[in-house]
Amino acid sequence: MKTYRLARRLAQLEPSATAAMNARVQQLRAEGVKVISFSVGEPDFNTPEPIKAAGIDALNKNLTHYTPAGGIVELRKAIAARVNADQGLTYTANQICVTTGAKEGLYLAFQALCDEGDEAIIPAPYWVSYIEQAKLAGATPITPMTTDATGFRLTPEQLREALTPRTKIVVLNSPSNPTGAVYSAAELRALADVLQDSEAIIITDEIYDAISYVEYARWLQVAPEFADRTLIVNGASKAYAMTGWRVGYVAGPLPIVTAIKDILSHTSTHTASISQYAALVAYTPNAELDQTVRDMAAAFLKRRDLILGLLAEIPGITCAVPDGAFYVFPNITGLLNRPLKNGTVCTTSDELNNYLLDQAHIACVGGESFGAPGYIRFSYATSEADIIEGVRRFRESVS
Ligand SMILES: Cc1ncc(COP(=O)(O)O)c(C=O)c1O
Numbered sequence: 067m068k069t070y071r072l073a074r075r076l077a078q079l080e081p082s083a084t085a086a087m088n089a090r091v092q093q094l095r096a097e098g099v100k101v102i103s104f105s106v107g108e109p110d111f112n113t114p115e116p117i118k119a120a121g122i123d124a125l126n127k128n129l130t131h132y133t134p135a136g137g138i139v140e141l142r143k144a145i146a147a148r149v150n151a152d153q154g155l156t157y158t159a160n161q162i163c164v165t166t167g168a169k170e171g172l173y174l175a176f177q178a179l180c181d182e183g184d185e186a187i188i189p190a191p192y193w194v195s196y197i198e199q200a201k202l203a204g205a206t207p208i209t210p211m212t213t214d215a216t217g218f219r220l221t222p223e224q225l226r227e228a229l230t231p232r233t234k235i236v237v238l239n240s241p242s243n244p245t246g247a248v249y250s251a252a253e254l255r256a257l258a259d260v261l262q263d264s265e266a267i268i269i270t271d272e273i274y275d276a277i278s279y280v281e282y283a284r285w286l287q288v289a290p291e292f293a294d295r296t297l298i299v300n301g302a303s304k305a306y307a308m309t310g311w312r313v314g315y316v317a318g319p320l321p322i323v324t325a326i327k328d329i330l331s332h333t334s335t336h337t338a339s340i341s342q343y344a345a346l347v348a349y350t351p352n353a354e355l356d357q358t359v360r361d362m363a364a365a366f367l368k369r370r371d372l373i374l375g376l377l378a379e380i381p382g383i384t385c386a387v388p389d390g391a392f393y394v395f396p397n398i399t400g401l402l403n404r405p406l407k408n409g410t411v412c413t414t415s416d417e418l419n420n421y422l423l424d425q426a427h428i429a430c431v432g433g434e435s436f437g438a439p440g441y442i443r444f445s446y447a448t449s450e451a452d453i454i455e456g457v458r459r460f461r462e463s464v465s
Pocket of ligand 1: 084107111166167168169193239243271273300301302309314315
């Protein structure tokens with residue numbers, strides 16, 4: 067096959083491990099294998115009816131033309147009102163940029179802020195895309211390692227150690243993918259105290275905010291003095307089961323949000339008009355819809371307790387209790403370097419992950435993808451029946 071000289075900045079780009087796992091699952095399913103997938107990062111619920119109806123209505127009204135870069139003003143106003151109510155802030159619609167998923171918002175934030183030589187502090191275990199997006203923007207990811215022993219939360223000491231004069235960005239993600247860790251107000255305050263004398267810009271990724279099983283503390287509520295150097299990233303994907311609609315947003319200081327819109331005006335311009343009108347319903351106050359969101363979170367909590375209980379019965383693994391999102395991240399080092407059911411010996415979590423797919427037909431994601439060897443991520447955004455059967459297969463294949 068012909069080889070191509072791709073751009074140098076792609077040399078370090080790692081393809082998404084979750085996407086690779088999904089492709090393998092699809093292939094096995096096409097061969098007739100009944101695979102139970104714990105690898106997807108999306109709610110298994112349908113988008114709530116009023117949101118779908120608004121999308122259909124937008125189509126019927128022919129609202130299918132270009133919109134302003136960064137979103138229609140009604141949606142930006144609604145998001146500003148939501149952010150202000152949630153965070154006690156006074157953002158205007160101009161300080162909101164609607165993006166094609168939170169993922170694009172994060173990508174644009176790195177593009178708008180980073181130069182070669184800048185550093186981005188991204189606590190590990192991390193959501194894979196932060197690292198690749200930082201690298202694509204020329205920044206160097208600095209990844210202080212948190213562990214299950216401390217609930218996967220960055221300590222002030224770790225942050226102090228990671229900070230340098232080159233630190234441009236600090237990423238906070240609470241609730242976290244992949245660990246489900248949620249920072250308390252006191253923990254966020256302690257991090258704020260460390261950042262006081264730095265010039266770092268904080269990106270707070272709050273995409274799982276609706277799925278917190280403990281009192282949820284927001285970065286800017288706790289550290290409002292950071293408003294002029296914080297970007298809030300969020301979106302409709304997880305809270306409203308809208309992953310395919312691709313609606314996210316960035317909220318922050320006007321000059322940074324304007325820079326993000328400027329890049330957007332030369333790239334995707336805006337997320338689909340239909341999606342924006344659907345999201346307008348999600349972000350317009352509506353008690354019934356709030357209840358639907360709470361019901362989904364309650365269902366996730368029930369499944370979390372179910373999967374934690376089942377995993378606890380498996381010798382060789384330990385699992386920190388996640389306080390949010392829909393992932394558990396068990397430590398599986400006790401299963402490595404010893405013969406499993408058919409004599410196979412796995413030396414890494416990636417190997418164990420492949421073994422589980424081949425032997426037990428369950429799909430998880432190895433911790434290596436999140437900068438955390440020795441762990442495996444299970445998404446429990448799946449049915450209770452699949453959780454019970456999937457963990458049974460897991461137990462059987464490692465006993
Ligand atoms: C931590 C985190 N941030 C951002 C995203 C991006 O979500 P989306 O682009 O669907 O809004 C995800 C998706 O899995 C995520 O887990």
